[in-house]
Amino acid sequence: MRLVLVAPPWNSLYRPSIQVASLIALAAKSGGGPVTAEYIYLDWFEFAVKELDCEPARFAAVYDTIGEELYGLGVGDWIFGRGLPAARDEDEEAARAEYAGFLRARGVSAELVDLVLAMRASAPRFVADTADRLLDTGAQGFGFTTSFSQLVPALAVGRAIKDRAPDRLVFLGGANCDRPMGEAVMRAYPFVDLVVQGEGEAAVAALCAAEDPTVPISAPGVVTRAGTRLVVSTPVVQSVDAVPVPRYDDYFRRLAELPCSELIRPHVALPFQMSRGCWWGEKMHCTFCGENGSGMPYRSKPGRQLVHTLRELTERQGVLDTYAVDTILAKDDNGLVELAEAEVDVTTFFEVKANLGPRALGQLRAAGVMTVQPGIESLSTGSLKLLRKGATAFHNLRFLVLCRELGIEVGWNLLSAMPGEQAEMLEEQLRLIPFLSHLDPPSTVSKVRVDRYSPYFERPDEFGIELRGPEAKYRFVHPGEDVDRATLAYSFDHDEPDATDGALLLTLRRRLGARVGLWKKLHPQSRFTYRLGPTVTAVHDHRPHVGRGREVLRGWENVLFRGLTHGGRITGSVAAAVEAGATPEQAHGKLTEWSARGWVFLEAPQGLVLAVHDSGRDELGRAMALGGRSAAA
Known part of the structure; x- marks a missing residue:
């Protein structure tokens, strides 16, 4: 069976999807139907920049904020939520107002809330265009990887595919489908034909080997439908030895087509x-x-x-x-x-x-x-x-x-x-x-x-x-009266x-x-460093509000300090200081003073100098590595 594996928003722009790319590499080795990858989160980036008339660098920052920082508020999922069945029964204006209030109450800026609302309005057109383009590939099955804020974008595109071509296979995998969440996805969203709970290599191999979407699939972790009943195959823990090196060719092909690819590529x-x-x-x-x-x-x-x-x-x-x-x-x-x-x-x-x-x-x-x-x-x-x-x-x-x-x-x-x-x-x-x-x-x-x-x-x-x-975010991410949010969450x-x-x-x-x-x-x-001399240690303390500049440690104080650089036993450092001329009371008193100044951290039986060693030898070290001789030579 010919498959397309899809990486939805909000995967990091600067990271090709290892889930998709590993399965692509595995399919290439195992034979069966051809498998290609579609990085539609890059498509979404290009689409949103044009749709919002937003400068690409600014939208890249917005994208990162939604994908990395606002996951806990469900923002990335909610933007694509109009593609879910329950959205048909919602009052969209009321839904927008309620969610905007939810975000503002949690400290999201008014400017970002406005962008979120604009993206929500634009997402259905992106979903429709994407479904049409995916179907134009001629693939018989479409698999979506889901983690963090990828579940609803995947569901929205998957539903659009099934609306247009009910005979095509739509399946999901990834962290959002691990048990029992995968079974909950199947119950809540009937247009999903199959989910993979746990590791997906065996499932994709079985799908590749199938002649068409009507062939029953059996593999560890696969959940399928039998009428109104779910058929669950228990996931198994698989060896990683046979997992091949990911193939990222499709990501770089799509990245090269972006008008602003050089904004992203240097950071990949x-x-x-x-x-x-x-x-x-x-x-x-x-x-x-x-x-x-x-x-x-x-x-x-x-x-x-x-x-x-x-x-x-x-x-x-x-x-x-x-x-x-x-x-x-x-x-x-x-x-x-x-x-x-x-x-x-x-x-x-x-x-x-x-x-x-x-x-x-x-x-x-x-x-x-x-x-x-x-x-x-x-x-x-x-x-x-x-x-x-x-x-x-x-x-x-x-x-x-x-x-x-x-x-x-x-x-x-x-x-x-x-x-x-x-x-x-x-x-x-x-x-x-x-x-x-x-x-x-x-x-x-x-x-x-x-x-x-x-x-x-x-x-x-x-x-x-x-x-x-x-x-609270889940009532916005998965709307509807009959949705089992407790199991999807x-x-x-x-x-x-x-x-x-x-x-x-x-x-x-x-x-x-x-x-x-x-x-x-x-x-x-802020800077707090020390440098070692033959018999002294120079401490440079330029931490705002607490630093006192440069001090030089000599004699037993030098020995005591050095005993705790990179961590050491307090008793051993004190004993070395005593051998160098201190009394035990002097050594312990000095450690107490240094602890109060934030020079050392003491947690018996160990102590640690909090200053950072500054050897000043970086250039010499590079020269030695290059030629085994000094920079002057």
Whole structure:
């Protein structure tokens, strides 16, 4: 059967869809009917720029905001909601007014709300044009990948296809269709012929092998119809060894056709995958995390395949920036050493654990990893224990210091309002943050959510949580009286456990958000570094509001300070200072002073210098790598 795999809005403009591209590569190897990809989120970008008469760079920023920041309000889905069956029964003007009020009440600017309303008005024409164009391909089946805000755009185009050609097959897969959500999609939207719950390789292979849409499909994770009944095949966890390198040719072909392609192309990073599942989640599932759904068991390709994968991707497309979609970097055989030894200028991104030490982070940087997402979540050890992160405040701060030293950009979020949170957990972070302005700040500060598949959702009573039903956005995303929003939803409203100091906690959370806002504002001008001499250490403290300029440490103070650079045991650092001439009381007193000034972070039994090592040897290091000789030679 001839298939078209479709990547709907709001996939990142700068990332080709790895879900679609991996299946395209798999189909090319397995035979069967021809399979092509359509990146209709690029079509939508071009359409919306013209329809809204919007400057492309400005709309790119709007697109990113909707896709990345406003997912929690359902904006991307609602824009395409007129394509759903229930929209026929709605008063569109009333629906627009109600949703606009919903957005404004949650802080969305009036200008952005107006653009959202304009896109909602334009979307039906885009959907109709897209359905016509897809049908013109002659394909017999149309498969849509869905995650985050892609479900309703996929449903809208899928319904338009079925309205025009009822004999064509429309099927969906991806995170929004993982069980039991996939079955709920089938019940709510009868024009969907089939969904794939879980990993889709076996299902697409079966669809390719089928002669036409009337042939019954059987594969793990597939849900089909038998009259009014759903036939469910249980998903299975599949090996990643046979998953091929994604083929992004169709993305780059469409990108080249965009009038403003050069606005996007310089920022494109190629997604790849070395593993599935989460080895930490298998051991200790983070309380708030629902990311892996039914695919938690960890599977990883041999590390030696990393260099091969990146070579094939980058050489085929001429793009040297890459992006790992793995939930977590493999602990051991991850291929980073081989990638570093390849001596290429490929850069990449990984999600990692925040308890990586100097050696592991140095290895990442040597391999060209320039951006990481460590899942820091908090700077309070008490909060981290509640979240089951397997890290402490010491680990998270050491990670931030080392990444700053190595030039690795850190993307992370700060969470609060987790069950069991106490005032002192927030207060200790409020005291600490003014000393961290030189380190990468969090992107957001937010309350923990209750997401499907997380321990908070699966066992709410264990955490004192009372679920109140799907988040408010879902009544706009999936309108209608008979829609089972509780099963379609991924995120849920909840009541926190009663706290005797609830008013105090609310005040502290607001202060935390304000303090992080100041951190982000001060970060570009903040600097806190040290340089090592033969017997002295020069500390340069130019952090706004707390820094005192340059100071030189000598004798036992120099020894004490150096004992805690990159982290060390407090007792060992004190013992070394005593050997250098200090009394124990002097050494402990100095650490207390440095802690009050934000020079060191102390969390027994360990301490950490918060300043960043500035060796001044970057140019020399590059010269040595190039020729093994000094720059002067």
